[in-house]
Amino acid sequence: xxxxxxxxxxxxxxxxxxxxxxxxxxxxxxxxxxxxxxxxxxxxxxxxxxxxxxxxxxxxxxxxxxxxxxxxxxxxxxxxxxx
Numbered sequence: 001x002x003x004x005x006x007x008x009x010x011x012x013x014x015x016x017x018x019x020x021x022x023x024x025x026x027x028x029x030x031x032x033x034x035x036x037x038x039x040x041x042x043x044x045x046x047x048x049x050x051x052x053x054x055x056x057x058x059x060x061x062x063x064x065x066x067x068x069x070x071x072x073x074x075x076x077x078x079x080x081x082x083x
Contacts, residue, residue: 026065034083035061 035057042053064083073079 023065023068026068027061030061030064034080037080038083 038057
């Protein structure tokens with residue numbers, strides 16, 4: 001994970017504490033960091049098509065970006081567990 005992502009996700013023990021980031025930048029950061037992992041998890045645990053799995057991934061990423069600042073995590077491991 002890039003240092004930029006760690007700063008965005010964990011700075012001050014809050015997700016997305018940098019208020020200068022736009023929602024688009026939050027989505028991009030989450031996508032780059034977690035999309036492949038979320039897709040693999042979705043395909044492994046649900047019997048849905050790959051297109052439907054991508055829909056689940058995108059909805060999850062957009063929901064997390066939308067909720068910026070609402071959730072706080074002690075460390076990156078707890079963030080990944082949450083996602």
